[in-house]
Amino acid sequence: MNLREYESWGLKISTVLWLILVLASAAVAGRAYAADVPYVPTPANVVDTMLNLGKVGPDDYLIDLGSGDGRIVIAAAQRFGTRGFGVDIDGALVSEAQREAQKQGVADKVAFYARNLFVTDISKASVVTMYLLPQVNLRLRPRLFTELKPGTRVVSHDFDMDSWKPDDRVTVPVPDKPYGEPKSEVYLWIIPANAAGTWRWRLGAGAAARDYEVVLEQTFQILSGRATVGAQPAQLGNARMRGEAIEFALVARIDGRDVRHEFSGRVSGDAITGTVAVRVAPSQRLEWNATRVARGKMTIEASARSVPDFVPAHTLRKIYIAQE
Ligand SMILES: C[S@@+](CC[C@H](N)C(=O)[O-])C[C@H]1O[C@@H](n2cnc3c(N)ncnc32)[C@H](O)[C@@H]1O
Structure with a gap:
């Protein structure tokens, strides 16, 4: 082989290598934009339950990730005048959703985009709905915490x-379900504000005034930690966030008696305003204003085992009613 032939073969080989590279990267790009979930529409009664559980109303902005024929976004617009949009990787389904929105007279309130849900800006939402798959939910989970405002409802x-336990859940009968048992689960999560850190406040006046300090750790919406009242250790329990709303109970030894306090309020930056019910005869309700003196970090990457146990109040109430 002379030099010219050698160069010509070199050129051919590098062209083939280049082509392989281009085709391989096209295949990778294609895969990135392939559907992560097959199309299965949500039945009408489950759509109703999703909207009810998410307390969807006229002031909400709803985003459906993987919107299919647009039924969730369109139903919210029809029933409550809710604005919003849906995204789907399948352009034919997006066109179908756009046509249906026109037909139902809600095209001025909703939009549908042919887009990958993983590159969709969701920061505008006050409600996010999804019918995806467990691993897709898990890939989305960190973004829900970093991009959505506290109080945003996520309905799946x-x-x-996985380890981010729902704030509520409802089972709905679906007799003609195409897979599994003839029922659907609807889950609700409310994006919690970050309440982690050290909080201080004072209750009472004059000689009866006492200083309270609570150090809160937060995993998703669940709080745990330690407390002192008048520098004495106190017992902290039932602590959780629901959006910006915080609640916890505290039992402190005061004047030789165990006094139960039930705190509830709203977190706004480094301040909490709310009330406390002090369960000592006569029981009293007082204003409560706390200040955060040191901020902590909310854990949002926890595995199922590392999330503290919490018995939701509504479950306790149900057990109590069932025993009556
Ligand atoms: C189970 S269907 C749910 C449709 C609709 N939300 C409903 O509840 O009736 C899931 C939808 O997600 C879409 N999808 C799958 N992967 C996607 C992705 N990466 N980005 C956007 N849409 C996607 C599918 O095309 C399909 O329409």
């Missing part, structure tokens, strides 16, 4: 968020 059909 059938699939949960």
